[in-house]
Amino acid sequence: MLLVEGGEMIGEMTPEEALKRAQAKGLDLVEISPMSSPPVCKIMDFGTYLYSQKKKEKKQKKAQKQTETKTIRLSIRTGIHDLEIKAKQARRFLEDRNIVKVVVLFKGREMAHSDLGFAKMDEFFKLLEDVAVIEQEPRKQGYQMTMIINPTK
Numbered sequence: 174m175l176l177v178e179g180g181e182m183i184g185e186m187t188p189e190e191a192l193k194r195a196q197a198k199g200l201d202l203v204e205i206s207p208m209s210s211p212p213v214c215k216i217m218d219f220g221t222y223l224y225s226q227k228k229k230e231k232k233q234k235k236a237q238k239q240t241e242t243k244t245i246r247l248s249i250r251t252g253i254h255d256l257e258i259k260a261k262q263a264r265r266f267l268e269d270r271n272i273v274k275v276v277v278l279f280k281g282r283e284m285a286h287s288d289l290g291f292a293k294m295d296e297f298f299k300l301l302e303d304v305a306v307i308e309q310e311p312r313k314q315g316y317q318m319t320m321i322i323n324p325t326k
Contacts, residue, residue, distance in 0.1 A: 241272070
């Protein structure tokens with residue numbers, strides 16, 4: 174087997190010799206490449222190696238951003254200025270790579286006018302066309318209509 178210590182190749186030796194050498198230094202003998210001919214082993218502190226690997230994984234996991242679903246609530250009576258303000262907020266969510274769920278709430282007799290809800294959703298999406306794509310088309314569910322939009326890639 175080939176033996177590597179501290180980044181440099183020591184040479185070819187028997188497994189017993191390599192194990193004795195590792196034990197003399199108080200370190201572990203770790204097989205790096207068992208499928209190669211001859212197999213390659215390394216003298217190292219395996220506990221320290223595992224600890225550093227866990228630290229690296231933890232750091233990478235911390236750097237990943239979890240996408241959230243943010244909700245914007247509208248009504249069919251929401252005015253154009255309020256709609257622009259809500260679109261501005263939704264734009265910020267989309268720029269932060271979050272998913273935005275747009276909900277239009279219906280009250281009382283407004284239930285009979287679902288066409289106005291579709292129009293309001295369309296008007297809202299037109300304000301965000303440059304930064305968003307529709308994942309789920311507007312759908313009416315009981316007293317509310319929902320649409321889900323994603324940020325463009």
